[in-house]
Structures are given as structure tokens and as C-alpha cells.
Amino acid sequence: MAGPELTGAPLPESRLTRWRSIVSDWAADQRTFKHVSWGKSMMWIFLLSDTFIFSCFLLSYMTVRMSTTVPWPNPSEVFALHLFGQNIPLILIAIMTFVLITSSGTMAMAVNFAYRRNRRKTAILMLVTALLGAAFVGMQAYEWTKLIEEGVRPWKNPWGAPQFGSTFFMVTGFHGTHVTFGVIFLLIVARKVWRGDFDTGRRGFFTSRSGNYEIVEITGLYWHFVDLVWVLIFAFFYLW
Amino acid sequence: MVDTAIGREPIAPAEAGEVELYHPHSWITKYVFSQDAKIIAIQYSLTAMAIGLVALVLSWLTRWQLAFPGTLSFIDPSQYLQYITMHGMIMVVYLLTALFLGGFGNYLIPLMVGARDMAFPYLNMLSYWTYLLAVLVLVASFFVPGGPTGAGWTLYPPQSILPGTPGYEWGIILMLASLIIFIIGFTMGGLNYVVTVLQGRARGMTLMRMPLTIWGIFTATVLALLAFPALFVGAVMMLFDRVLGTSFFMPSLVSMGEQLQYGGGSPILFQHLFWFFGHPEVYIVALPAFGIVSDLISTHARRNIFGYRMMVWAIVAIGVLSFVVWAHHMYVSGMNPWFGFFFATTTLIIAIPTAIKVYNWVLTLWHGDIHLTIPMLFALAFIVTFVNGGLTGLFLGNVVVDVPLSDTMFVVAHFHMVMGVAPIFVIFGALYHWYPKVTGRMLNEWLGQLHFWVTFIGAYAIFFPMHYLGLLGMPRRYHEIGQTSFVPESAQNLNVFITIAALTVGAVQLVFLFNLFWSLRYGRASGGNPWRATTLEWQTPETPPPHGNWGKELPVVYRWAYDYNVPGAKEDFLPQNQPPDWGTG
Ligand code: HEM
Numbered sequence: 052m053a054g055p056e057l058t059g060a061p062l063p064e065s066r067l068t069r070w071r072s073i074v075s076d077w078a079a080d081q082r083t084f085k086h087v088s089w090g091k092s093m094m095w096i097f098l099l100s101d102t103f104i105f106s107c108f109l110l111s112y113m114t115v116r117m118s119t120t121v122p123w124p125n126p127s128e129v130f131a132l133h134l135f136g137q138n139i140p141l142i143l144i145a146i147m148t149f150v151l152i153t154s155s156g157t158m159a160m161a162v163n164f165a166y167r168r169n170r171r172k173t174a175i176l177m178l179v180t181a182l183l184g185a186a187f188v189g190m191q192a193y194e195w196t197k198l199i200e201e202g203v204r205p206w207k208n209p210w211g212a213p214q215f216g217s218t219f220f221m222v223t224g225f226h227g228t229h230v231t232f233g234v235i236f237l238l239i240v241a242r243k244v245w246r247g248d249f250d251t252g253r254r255g256f257f258t259s260r261s262g263n264y265e266i267v268e269i270t271g272l273y274w275h276f277v278d279l280v281w282v283l284i285f286a287f288f289y290l291w
Numbered sequence: 292m293v294d295t296a297i298g299r300e301p302i303a304p305a306e307a308g309e310v311e312l313y314h315p316h317s318w319i320t321k322y323v324f325s326q327d328a329k330i331i332a333i334q335y336s337l338t339a340m341a342i343g344l345v346a347l348v349l350s351w352l353t354r355w356q357l358a359f360p361g362t363l364s365f366i367d368p369s370q371y372l373q374y375i376t377m378h379g380m381i382m383v384v385y386l387l388t389a390l391f392l393g394g395f396g397n398y399l400i401p402l403m404v405g406a407r408d409m410a411f412p413y414l415n416m417l418s419y420w421t422y423l424l425a426v427l428v429l430v431a432s433f434f435v436p437g438g439p440t441g442a443g444w445t446l447y448p449p450q451s452i453l454p455g456t457p458g459y460e461w462g463i464i465l466m467l468a469s470l471i472i473f474i475i476g477f478t479m480g481g482l483n484y485v486v487t488v489l490q491g492r493a494r495g496m497t498l499m500r501m502p503l504t505i506w507g508i509f510t511a512t513v514l515a516l517l518a519f520p521a522l523f524v525g526a527v528m529m530l531f532d533r534v535l536g537t538s539f540f541m542p543s544l545v546s547m548g549e550q551l552q553y554g555g556g557s558p559i560l561f562q563h564l565f566w567f568f569g570h571p572e573v574y575i576v577a578l579p580a581f582g583i584v585s586d587l588i589s590t591h592a593r594r595n596i597f598g599y600r601m602m603v604w605a606i607v608a609i610g611v612l613s614f615v616v617w618a619h620h621m622y623v624s625g626m627n628p629w630f631g632f633f634f635a636t637t638t639l640i641i642a643i644p645t646a647i648k649v650y651n652w653v654l655t656l657w658h659g660d661i662h663l664t665i666p667m668l669f670a671l672a673f674i675v676t677f678v679n680g681g682l683t684g685l686f687l688g689n690v691v692v693d694v695p696l697s698d699t700m701f702v703v704a705h706f707h708m709v710m711g712v713a714p715i716f717v718i719f720g721a722l723y724h725w726y727p728k729v730t731g732r733m734l735n736e737w738l739g740q741l742h743f744w745v746t747f748i749g750a751y752a753i754f755f756p757m758h759y760l761g762l763l764g765m766p767r768r769y770h771e772i773g774q775t776s777f778v779p780e781s782a783q784n785l786n787v788f789i790t791i792a793a794l795t796v797g798a799v800q801l802v803f804l805f806n807l808f809w810s811l812r813y814g815r816a817s818g819g820n821p822w823r824a825t826t827l828e829w830q831t832p833e834t835p836p837p838h839g840n841w842g843k844e845l846p847v848v849y850r851w852a853y854d855y856n857v858p859g860a861k862e863d864f865l866p867q868n869q870p871p872d873w874g875t876g
């Protein structure tokens with residue numbers, strides 16, 4: 052197949068050749084994404100798949116919210132807290148969101164210190180992240196308890212469409228599970244960092260391969276993703 | 292036209308060091324809780340075939356009922372529905388998906404891309420055990436009160452979780468739970484397959500030198516990772532509807548004279564979720580089949596695959612398009628006519644890359660030196676059957692044609708041709724082809740011929756007349772047709788004929804199973820490369836390949852997978868790891 056390379060004509064930087072070079076870069080030897088480890092590429096692909104799960108959940112929520120004929124409860128009343136003698140709408144959720152976003156910050160710092168092989172600071176920052184995550188789950192548990200006491204159930208609630216409770220518990224529950232797993236993951240990795248596993252090349256139980264500090268970054272990827280999803284859930288459940 | 296550019300790129304130095312392998316020490320970690328992809332592949336395959344046998348037996352029972360209504364007294368209408376539901380679900384998910392991706396994927400990916408193992412062996416092992424759990428939960432549903440669900444493999448709500456549908460007590464719960472477990476298990480394996488293909492190849496193995504088998508399995512895995520989430524979400528929500536009494540999919544309705552507690556949900560939502568998974572699922576089983584068939588044809592016709600790059604792009608294009616056609620399964624559910632138009636158009640567009648593939652197979656065969664080995668016979672059978680099913684697909688893709696044919700035997704005939712029989716042919720072909728690598732012995736040729744001809748002719752005897760029954764208007768999922776004015780008496784004779792064919796085909800599968808076990812002991816020793824094939828798995832130092840696959844040195848790849856009958860070469864094939872100075876320069 053004689054391409055332009057063989058005919059000697061000058062190569063126009065056409066869009067086609069640019070596409071070709073992208074393709075041949077990607078198709079290159081051994082690794083498609085150079086300098087990306089197996090662990091990290093796995094996490095990215097997993098997150099892509101997980102994105103589809105959350106998208107399906109959120110789209111389903113929107114569909115049932117639109118298909119039901121019963122009025123939807125008003126979020127700024129439902130999610131208000133009675134503090135200092137007045138009802139403050141969305142206050143708890145604002146704190147929860149703040150906590151989770153802060154935890155993304157501490158996570159990013161932990162990754163930074165991990166690459167400098169600063170074991171102490173990395174481990175402490177990861178523990179702080181885990182703590183913030185646990186605080187988030189705790190506040191969510193409080194929110195659930197409060198709603199349940201007010202009579203919200205997956206199949207009914209006092210204010211309107213029963214799908215309110217169903218979607219709320221399902222989606223925040225699924226997200227909360229993600230946060231909980233993240234916290235566990237953070238604790239395990241923080242312990243390994245603390246112990247210096249990644250300096251001595253000790254073999255992990257799960258992978259039977261010796262890990263390195265990159266695992267901190269991979270944990271971070273997951274954590275930021277869970278954060279991002281929360282922002283979407285927040286927008287769709289509390290602000291709509 | 293030999294695309295020589297593919298074979299002639301210089302080899303880059305190694306980019307990554309060798310990985311450490313996990314070395315098992317006891318019999319249990321070697322053969323039971325094994326982390327070796329080859330053992331996991333065998334475990335996946337055997338489990339899938341075992342549960343597939345159940346699905347096969349169920350199809351005999353349904354066929355028996357259709358031909359000789361009432362002669363088996365235990366098949367009442369509920370039982371009938373339960374049989375077809377379990378038959379359909381097992382065949383599609385637990386047999387085909389698991390066998391192609393968990394079975395062939397695990398065995399072939401590391402070997403064909405020149406890796407020592409999958410990227411994450413431990414996760415890979417968990418994947419199998421989770422799959423086994425899913426299968427056991429599914430099997431358990433045969434033994435619970437009320438039996439397995441009879442909602443049809445599509446599980447459409449609201450009827451699937453309401454009294455009146457068999458298995459609504461426990462069967463549906465176990466079915467949904469089993470699907471959820473399956474998806475979790477599959478995801479663990481799927482991440483492995485994708486990462487290994489993308490990031491774990493041998494030196495010189497560029498993506499554009501990979502055998503099409505790997506392209507097919509890889510693309511199918513990506514589809515699965517993006518399509519199964521929809522089923523997962525649908526299953527979770529339906530489980531809540533059934534167990535907690537939520538109303539995601541349940542409108543307010545009256546059942547058996549009683550107003551139910553449900554209200555306000557959207558049954559159509561489930562259909563969207565289901566088919567957003569369901570249509571890509573067709574390609575999850577079809578793409579590996581496409582890939583494998585390309586390699587079978589090329590090897591057994593001693594000729595390079597025609598238009599390799601086009602084949603790769605066609606696989607990718609089909610994969611992408613398969614996500615935008617799902618609502619062609621919902622023409623009769625009622626939708627905006629413009630949507631119908633959109634989905635009909637996208638459906639027909641898929642025919643283009645698919646047709647390209649078929650042309651390329653035929654052109655590969657055109658000047659080929661066709662050896663009618665059993666894998667080749669099955670590959671040819673696949674092409675014929677797939678074209679057949681694809682053509683009826685074009686009919687059903689059009690809204691106006693689909694509406695009258697929907698829910699008739701025509702649809703049953705169509706999807707059995709295209710995603711039932713055709714991929715099964717490829718599985719058989721692939722088993723005959725790779726069995727020597729797995730065991731070191733050939734499958735018995737004579738039994739193979741018997742198996743092939745009875746299965747091939749039998750499959751047509753079963754499913755060809757079904758098109759006609761469908762055109763007559765014979766509905767699907769009916770326990771008994773009884774006296775209907777539009778179905779003539781003679782249709783019954785056809786039904787008897789089909790059933791006899793089905794039982795014959797079923798019986799010959801037992802011969803195949805026998806062959807699998809018999810040849811393990813008594814088969815002819817095959818040597819390492821009995822088909823004189825080019826791809827890496829045939830170049831392993833030992834057969835069956837040992838733990839770690841390659842002995843001391845990883846292979847280095849110098850050429851694409853299709854150097855058959857290269858002019859000037861000493862042999863009629865050049866293995867992928869054959870340096871360029873050998874034979875042809
Ligand atoms: C010898 C082989 C087979 C025979 C004789 C057979 C026969 C049947 C019969 C009689 C039905 C029910 C028709 C009705 O009353 O609606 C059916 C349904 C079905 N079969 Fe098969 N089948 C075979 C293989 C397969 C394979 C390999 C697949 C894999 C894709 C498959 C997938 C299905 C599905 C998805 C359904 C629909 C179930 C439902 O309506 O919910 N079958 N088959």
C-alpha cells in the first residue's frame with residue numbers, strides 16, 4: 052500500500068495523518084499508555100465502569116421523578132435542620148459536602164508527600180482523609196436517622212411521591228458504601244505506608260506483588276472520583 | 292494484498308521489566324484456588340459448560356411440550372415459562388458470556404499477547420469464584436418454593452415480580468441476586484483482560500499486530516464493562532421493588548382484583564436499562580466469535596486475513612454502534628416515532644461494518660488453501676448462519692416489519708441464528724482448534740465430523756422452519772397453541788419435526804462431551820503446533836504451557852499474526868516471534 056511516504060510528495064499535515072499518528076501512538080509496542088502502571092490503568096477503567104453505574108442510577112432517579120404524578124417533596128424543607136431556633140435549609144448537607152471536598156485536598160497532599168517518600172506525613176494525611184470520610188458517613192447516618200424518624204421509608208414518606216425515599220436511600224446509600232470502602236482502603240494503605248512496606252518492597256497479600264508508593268495515588272484517584280460523584284448527587288438531589 | 296507495513300516495523304527495546312509471578316506451593320493453590328489464568332480458564336469453561344447442559348436439557352423439555360403437548364404431565368404452563376426463562380438466561384449470560392470472556396479470554400489473552408499471566412492474578416481468581424457463586428445461586432432457584440422465575444429472560448416488570456408469574460416468590464429474587472453477583476465477578480475478570488491487553492503485551496506486539504481473536508475479546512470486554520452497569524442498576528432496583536416494596540418500575544395497578552401498594556414507577560425505565568445492556572450483550576458474544584473465526588479461517592485456509600486493519604476498525608465500530616441501537620427491542624413498547632426512526636437507522640448502519648467483516652472472510656477464503664478440518668467446518672458454518680441471522684435482523688430492525696413479527700417464532704428463529712447457534716459454532720470450532728494446546732492431544736476426528744454435520748444440519752432443521760411458523764403468527768413463549776384460526780393444523784407437523792431435530796442435535800452434544808473426556812486419555816498426541824499456526828500461543832516451549840507460559844525468555848514479536856504462505860519463506864507460515872532474517876527478509 053503506497054502511502055504518501057513512498058511517493059516522495061511533501062506530507063501535508065492533514066487531519067488524517069494526525070489521526071494516523073494518534074492511532075499508531077496508541078497502538079504502540081507493549082503498552083498503550085506509556086508510563087501508566089497496571090494498577091493505575093485498572094483503576095481508571097474501573098472508574099469508567101463505575102461512572103456508568105452512577106449515571107444509570109441518576110438517570111433512573113430523574114426518570115421516576117418525572118414519571119410519578121404525585122408531587123415531589125420540597126428538598127429545602129426536607130433537608131433543613133432546626134438549629135438555634137430556626138430552620139436552616141441544606142445546612143447539614145453543606146457541611147457534609149465541605150468535609151468531603153476538604154478530604155480531597157488532604158488526599159492530594161498525601162499523594163504529594165508519598166512521592167517524596169515522606170512516610171510520616173503521607174500516613175498522617177491519609178488518616179486525616181479517612182477521618183473526614185468517616186465523618187461524612189457519620190453525618191449521612193445521622194441524616195438517614197433523622198429522615199427515618201420523620202417517617203421516610205423506601206416505599207413511602209409523609210410529603211409526597213414515594214420515589215423520593217426510594218431513590219434517596221438507594222443512591223446516597225450506594226455512594227455512602229463507596230465512601231466506606233474508600234475509608235477502609237485508605238486505612239489499609241496508610242498502615243502499609245507507616246510500616247514502610249513500600250520502601251522494603253514487601254509483597255502485598257492481595258496482589259502478591261510488591262507494591263510501591265503509587266498505590267497512594269491510585270487510592271487518591273478513587274477518592275476524588277467518589278467526591279466528584281457526590282457533587283453530582285448533591286446537585287441532583289438537594290438543589291433540584 | 293499483503294499489508295507488509297504491519298510486519299516490518301523495528302522492534303523497540305523492552306519498556307518494562309519482568310513481573311514477579313506468584314508461585315503456588317500446594318496442590319490446592321495450584322489447581323483449585325489457582326491464580327494461573329490457564330487454570331482459571333479451564334474452571335470457567337467447565338462451569339459454563341455444566342450449566343449450559345442444564346439449559347440444553349431445558350430446551351429439550353420446551354421443545355417436547357411444543358411438539359407433543361400434554362404428554363409430559365409435569366410441564367404445566369408455569370413450568371414451561373420457567374424452562375424458557377432459565378434456558379434463555381443461562382445460555383446468554385452464564386454460558387456464552389462466561390465461556391467467551393472467562394474461558395477463552397483467560398486462556399488466550401496472556402498466551403496470544405505474550406504475557407506470563409493476567410495483570411492481576413488474585414483478582415482473576417476471585418472473579419471465577421464469584422462467578423461460581425452466581426451460578427450456584429441461580430441453580431438454587433430450581434429448589435426453592437415456587438421454583439425459578441418464569442418471567443422470560445427479559446424479566447420485564449411489572450409482571451415479573453407479581454403473583455401470577457411463576458417463581459415470583461423466590462425465583463425472581465435469586466435470579467436478580469445471581470445477576471448482581473455475576474456482574475461483580477465479571478468486572479473483576481474484565482478489568483484484568485482489558486489491562487493485560489492494553490498494558491501487558493510482549494515486545495513487538497503492537498495493537499495492530501494482535502490476532503483478531505484478542506481484538507474481539509478485548510472489545511467485547513470493554514462493551515461488557517460499560518453495558519453490565521445498566522443491568523446491575525436495573526437488577527438492584529427491581530430487587531428493591533420486590534423485597535422492600537419500592538416502586539421504581541411499578542405503576543399503580545390492580546392485580547387479581549386487588550389494588551396494590553405500588554404506584555408511580557416506570558416499567559419502560561426497566562426496558563431501557565435492560566436493553567442498554569441487552570443489545571451490547573449480543574455483541575459481547577458476537578465480537579469474540581468474529582475474532583476467533585477470523586483466526587480459524589486464516590489458519591485453516593493458510594492465508595493472511597483479508598483487510599486486517601479494516602477488520603479491526605469494523606470490530607471497534609460495531610462495538611461503539613452497539614450502544615446506540617438498544618430501543619429496537621422496544622418498538623412495540625410505544626415510543627415517539629422519531630425515536631423509532633433513529634433506532635431503526637442506527638440498527639441498519641451496524642450492518643455496514645458487519646457486512647465488511649463477512650466480505651473479508653469470504654475474500655480470505657477466496658484464494659485460500661482450504662483445509663476442511665473441523666475448526667474450519669465450524670467457521671464456515673458460522674459465516675453461513677451469521678449471514679442468515681443478520682438478514683432477518685435487517686427485517687426486524689425496521690419498525691413496520693417488526694411490529695407484526697414481534698413476539699412470534701420469527702424472532703426466536705432470528706436470535707437463535709444470530710446469537711445462539713452462530714456463536715456456539717465458533718465455540719465448538721475454537722474448542723477443536725485449541726484443545727490440543729490445552730491438553731496436548733487432538734480431539735477425535737471421526738467423532739468431530741459426526742458432531743459437526745449433525746449439529747450443522749440439525750440447527751438448520753430446528754431454526755429454519757421456525758421463521759415460517761413465525762410468519763404464520765405462532766407466538767413465542769406459549770405453552771400450547773391449541774385451537775387458533777390462523778395457525779393451520781399442519782404447523783403441528785412442523786413442530787414435531789423441529790423437536791425431533793432438536794433432540795438429535797442435543798444427543799450429539801453428548802457425543803461431543805464424550806469426545807472431550809475420551810481424547811484427554813486416548814487422543815492422538817498433538818505436539819506443540821499441530822495446525823502450523825503463527826500466533827504466539829502455539830510457540831510456547833512446552834505444551835500444555837507451564838506456569839508462566841514462556842520458560843526463561845519472553846517472546847519477542849516481529850510480525851503480524853497472519854504470515855501464511857509468504858512468498859519466498861521456507862515454510863508456509865511464519866510464527867509471530869520469527870525474526871525477519873529467517874525465510875523472507
Ligand atoms: C439446541 C439448541 C437450542 C434449542 C433447541 C432452543 C430452543 C428454544 C426454545 C424452544 C425456546 C422457547 C420458545 C418460546 O416458546 O418462546 C427458546 C428460547 C430462547 N433461547 Fe433457545 N434453544 C437452543 C439454544 C439456544 C442458545 C445457544 C441460546 C443462546 C443465545 C439460546 C437463547 C434463547 C433465548 C434468549 C430464548 C428466549 C427465552 C425467553 O423467551 O425468555 N437458545 N430456545
Ligand SMILES: [Cu+2]
Nearest residue numbers: 570617619620
Ligand atoms: Cu438488539
